[in-house]
Amino acid sequence: MFVMADDTKLLLLFFLLSSSSLCFGFEHDIQCLKFVQQSVIDTVGVLESTWNFEHENDGFICQFTGVECWHPDENRVLSLRLGSLGLEGPFPQGLQYCSSMTGLDLSNNSFSGPVPTDISWQLQQLTSLDLSYNSFSGSIPQSISNMIYLNLITL
Numbered sequence: 359m360f361v362m363a364d365d366t367k368l369l370l371l372f373f374l375l376s377s378s379s380l381c382f383g384f385e386h387d388i389q390c391l392k393f394v395q396q397s398v399i400d401t402v403g404v405l406e407s408t409w410n411f412e413h414e415n416d417g418f419i420c421q422f423t424g425v426e427c428w429h430p431d432e433n434r435v436l437s438l439r440l441g442s443l444g445l446e447g448p449f450p451q452g453l454q455y456c457s458s459m460t461g462l463d464l465s466n467n468s469f470s471g472p473v474p475t476d477i478s479w480q481l482q483q484l485t486s487l488d489l490s491y492n493s494f495s496g497s498i499p500q501s502i503s504n505m506i507y508l509n510l511i512t513l
């Protein structure tokens with residue numbers, strides 16, 4: 359019986375620790391970049407070769423090509439600069455998990471398809487957005503006008 363109680367305590371501790379890191383958003387930002395890597399077509403292999411999720415430590419994602427962090431020891435994305443990297447495919451997925459990201463540059467790639475209509479929900483903290491020189495189709499989502507911090511936009 360006591361063994362079980364210890365197990366329960368351990369489990370509780372585990373949940374407390376994992377939920378506190380979720381609260382700070384660090385796990386979210388790692389998940390964000392995993393989704394991005396999985397959803398884009400990486401013709402040159404730059405994300406494949408420089409985004410390595412195997413050795414997780416404080417600030418490891420800050421070494422990835424195109425990733426700028428708020429602080430070098432924290433896995434929290436400030437901006438994602440993926441311009442001119444030979445990327446293709448739809449608008450990257452999972453960006454909503456980079457919840458404190460202020461800059462996104464996807465310029466000069468071959469992204470195609472629509473810009474998501476919920477872009478303002480996905481990228482609430484964004485101050486700069488560069489989607490220029492791609493093959494996006496369809497209209498510019500009206501919700502972009504809800505991105506209240508946006509002050510630089512290049513389409």
Ligand SMILES: *[C@@H]1O[C@H](CO)[C@@H](O)[C@H](O)[C@H]1NC(C)=O
Pocket residue numbers: 442443444466
């Ligand atoms: C666009 O990307 C290509 C390589 O994909 C590069 O050669 C070119 O200089 C880039 N242009 C700009 C304006 O960044």
